[in-house]
Amino acid sequence: MFSKVAFEAIGQVTGPEIVDPLAAGEKVFLFDLDVLVASRFGRMDHEFAGYVREFARSHPCYLLTSANYSEVMSRLPGSVRHAFEGVFASCGTELWVNNEILIRHEHLFSDDLYEFVAKAVQQSAYSGKEAPLLECGSATLRLSLAGIRSTAGQQMAYRRWEREHRELDVIADEMKARFPDHTVCRDSDISLMITPNTFTSARVHEHILKRHKASRLIAYFANRSAGGFAKPLCDALLTSDVVSTVNGPSDVSQLLSYEMRSAPDAGQRPHTMNRMLQEA
Numbered sequence: 001m002f003s004k005v006a007f008e009a010i011g012q013v014t015g016p017e018i019v020d021p022l023a024a025g026e027k028v029f030l031f032d033l034d035v036l037v038a039s040r041f042g043r044m045d046h047e048f049a050g051y052v053r054e055f056a057r058s059h060p061c062y063l064l065t066s067a068n069y070s071e072v073m074s075r076l077p078g079s080v081r082h083a084f085e086g087v088f089a090s091c092g093t094e095l096w097v098n099n100e101i102l103i104r105h106e107h108l109f110s111d112d113l114y115e116f117v118a119k120a121v122q123q124s125a126y127s128g129k130e131a132p133l134l135e136c137g138s139a140t141l142r143l144s145l146a147g148i149r150s151t152a153g154q155q156m157a158y159r160r161w162e163r164e165h166r167e168l169d170v171i172a173d174e175m176k177a178r179f180p181d182h183t184v185c186r187d188s189d190i191s192l193m194i195t196p197n198t199f200t201s202a203r204v205h206e207h208i209l210k211r212h213k214a215s216r217l218i219a220y221f222a223n224r225s226a227g228g229f230a231k232p233l234c235d236a237l238l239t240s241d242v243v244s245t246v247n248g249p250s251d252v253s254q255l256l257s258y259e260m261r262s263a264p265d266a267g268q269r270p271h272t273m274n275r276m277l278q279e280a
Contacts, residue, residue: 025214025240026060027259030204032230033065034222035246037075040188041152048249049080055256056083060212064088064204064219066187066229068137069096085211091195091229092204093139103207107139107196113179117143120171126161130154139199143171144191158190168192185228193229200232218259219243220252 036052037044044052055061061084065072069089072081078099081087087096095103120143121133130147142148145167146158162168172184172192183200187193208217217237221230223245234243246252 025216026212027218028208028212028215029056029059029061029259030208030217030219031061031063031252032219032221032225033063033067033072033075034225035220035248035252036063038248041155042075044076044080045249046077048253049077051253051256053080053083055260056080056085059259060085060215062086062088062204062208064092064201064225064230064233066091066140066142066193066225068135069094069101072096073099086207088204088207090137090140091193091199092201092233093137093195093199095207105139105199105203107198109136109141109194109196113141113175113182113194116175116178117141120174121145124167125165126158126167128154128157128161139195141194142187142191143194146190155190162190183229185231186224187229188224195229201230202232202236205233205236217241217243220246220255222246 031052034040036048052061063072063076063081063084063086065088067075067089069087072087072089082098085097086102088094089096093105094101117134121129124145126145129145130150132148133143133145135142135144135148144150145162146155150158168186168191172186175182175184175192175194181197183195183197185193205217209215219230219234219237219242221234221243226234226243226245237243244251244255246255
């Protein structure tokens, strides 16, 4: 998938190695929410949060997630969110800084698409559906037959059922065929994410490059994210950019330790979060 990126072993995880060793530019780090939190709907570990917060205070860091910002607030402590220079929520359709939204992409989904989703819900064979099943963002739709606000137990029950019946894959294939001007991907193992083709996560890369000239993007993604909503961004990476697909916080911790050891000037960068507020 990442033809422009080479990988080498770093401890127990796979770490990036720049294809062009002479490539210059400030490193900018982009984290997927699902690699910072051990469980899909859990909160960030307190000790690990402190580690990431200190790293973000000396390195330009951003967050990218398919989750809405309310979910980000519930899963990441405020000290970590504020240490980041920006949070790209809802697949990157929104940019938040210090709990204030700076960029929001809008899209009006068609009645035909909503009717298709309603029909898919009605025809679903799963008997444990808990309303609401659809979460609407400014330019995103998330469908979860377990229920958007379902409990951990309800999610587990649906997860077991979905593994056997593979109903979400059928819904996704039918939606892709009927609405080719939209992207449909598995947002998690219990939900689908729908976005218009007028917006892709590649715009996140464009936003970062506007604020960090001649920078190199270092991204850490979960496998599902890299192959789903974040795939357009990964495909848009430049030769000097790198990405690692990791399993969770322990892998991220090792990679950040590697970054700090390999950067002799680490810790000397001033905090620049206010720059984005001035440019917005």
